[in-house]
Amino acid sequence: MYSRDYLMRMITQMTQMMGQLMGLKEQKRNDEALALIDEFLNKELRLRTKLALGLSDEDLLQMLSVGGLPNMESVAMVAIFLQEEGEILEGQGSVHDSLPRYEKALRLMLYVLRESGPIKGFELERRSAQLIERTEPYERMPETKHALWLWYERERRLADAEDLLYELHDGGGVRFEAGMAFYERLERLEDAELEEGGLSREELAEGKEQWRLLAGETVS
Known part of the structure; x- marks a missing residue:
């Protein structure tokens, strides 16, 4: 060192x-x-x-x-x-x-x-x-989107993080398992934490199911 x-x-x-x-x-x-x-x-x-x-x-x-x-x-x-x-x-x-x-x-x-x-x-x-x-204003590189996705989750900008997850999926920059792990981490948060991050418990469940159907089809 x-x-x-x-x-x-x-x-x-x-x-x-x-x-x-x-x-x-x-x-x-x-x-x-x-x-x-x-x-x-x-x-x-x-x-x-x-x-x-x-x-x-x-x-x-x-x-x-x-x-x-x-x-x-x-x-x-x-x-x-x-x-x-x-x-x-x-x-x-x-x-x-x-x-x-x-x-x-x-x-x-x-x-x-x-x-x-x-x-x-x-x-x-x-x-x-x-x-x-x-x-x-510009189309970011997939690796930049991935870094922001991780950062937004850490900063509890959860709705923004979810949006980036789907952008990453569209560009082939994230694995199905990583998206599922993201939703599972969010499921462990309190309702108030989710709301503060821009997601309701219902929206979280809907998002997870949508990810399972959309991204899961890609790897099936």
Whole structure:
């Protein structure tokens, strides 16, 4: 594992670098801002944003692991700089290039929040909310929908989670058994918890039966 002193130094340097980055963005010195992101990630993590984008999420997490476990600060740092790079590219009118960065950043942030919770100073909750909003008008990748599905269930946005389950089914991105397990987890909640999440007990039962008939037919 990284020592606490090393992590604190890395976070301090990231904070200082973010100040430089914000200054470059405000001055529209976009090429310098992009170069600064790559320079920092290469120096601290031996990684560049293009490589991070080219790797699967699983391979990237493995690359950022120490002792077999992903280092959450490193994962969050990569996610933040992918978001920052996406914002620069979007500001240049390149939505096509910004969206993959936004989606990868969102998935990494949600992974960190699910697995270890917030990291002080990283503002992952605020940033992930921004990324959810920015990707909403577009068709998200199946892996992004899957990450959001898990996140919405955790956050008790149950109706939203159910909607995403069916989107995942339509795209072939979720197994029948995973959907049934989702409904079984929800069945263990109190009625008040279901209502707060946007589902009634009756709607839950109807949804489970619909999933059994629809997704079950697919695998039968």
